[in-house]
Amino acid sequence: MIVTALSTAHQDYLKTVWAMTEWDAEPVTSKALGAKLGQPPSTVSETVRRLTERGLLRHAPYGTIELSEAGRAAAVQMVRRHRLLETFLVDYLDYAWDEVHDEAEILEHAVSDAFVERLDDRLGRPVRDPHGDPIPSRDGSVPGLGAVRLSERHDPATFVVARVSDADPDLLRHLTGLGVVLDSPLVLVERRDFAGTLAVEIGGIATELGLRAAEAIWVLPAD
Numbered sequence: 001m002i003v004t005a006l007s008t009a010h011q012d013y014l015k016t017v018w019a020m021t022e023w024d025a026e027p028v029t030s031k032a033l034g035a036k037l038g039q040p041p042s043t044v045s046e047t048v049r050r051l052t053e054r055g056l057l058r059h060a061p062y063g064t065i066e067l068s069e070a071g072r073a074a075a076v077q078m079v080r081r082h083r084l085l086e087t088f089l090v091d092y093l094d095y096a097w098d099e100v101h102d103e104a105e106i107l108e109h110a111v112s113d114a115f116v117e118r119l120d121d122r123l124g125r126p127v128r129d130p131h132g133d134p135i136p137s138r139d140g141s142v143p144g145l146g147a148v149r150l151s152e153r154h155d156p157a158t159f160v161v162a163r164v165s166d167a168d169p170d171l172l173r174h175l176t177g178l179g180v181v182l183d184s185p186l187v188l189v190e191r192r193d194f195a196g197t198l199a200v201e202i203g204g205i206a207t208e209l210g211l212r213a214a215e216a217i218w219v220l221p222a223d
């Protein structure tokens with residue numbers, strides 16, 4: 001399946017279904033998909049029907065939506081485009097990590113496959129994007145990260161920031177202000193569930209993170 005043969009809308013649907021299950025195990029429903037894409041139920045059910053007819057989606061039990069093998073391959077190609085473009089914007093055009101998502105959303109539909117491969121070459125075949133998200137390889141394999149959400153950690157420990165969710169630019173700017181940088185240390189000093197915060201140390205400075213912010217940060221143990 002050549003992903004550029006699909007319409008922009010179909011590309012977005014497949015990519016979104018894939019992305020919705022990348023970090024969360026929740027099954028994808030029409031309602032959740034519509035909310036994510038900002039589209040009404042009638043549009044969602046019609047588009048899902050067409051993609052199912054094309055053999056790219058399938059209906060799973062309880063009305064949930066899953067990618068077929070071909071659908072997954074197409075989705076992963078879109079994710080590869082998106083993340084390589086984000087990396088390019090940060091590395092070569094000095095965009096900040098909170099600015100690249102919307103730009104990549106546009107460009108990912110416009111560039112050719114040849115452009116994507118040249119970009120990958122020029123960038124040195126990166127395996128993670130500016131938010132730490134794994135970049136699928138050309139053959140569709142996705143490097144594993146093995147990181148966990150900071151909000152799910154309970155005991156004091158020193159971690160390394162492995163990934164930050166790019167869903168909310170305001171939150172990304174907030175984290176930038178606190179000194180959160182990919183691959184740098186973050187110490188969990190004390191979890192304060194009673195206050196909904198985590199006492200942490202970032203760059204040697206003590207600060208507090210709200211649980212919502214901690215949900216957007218994935219960490220690995222520092223060794």
Ligand SMILES: [Zn+2]
Nearest residue numbers: 129131133166
């Ligand atoms: Zn990203």
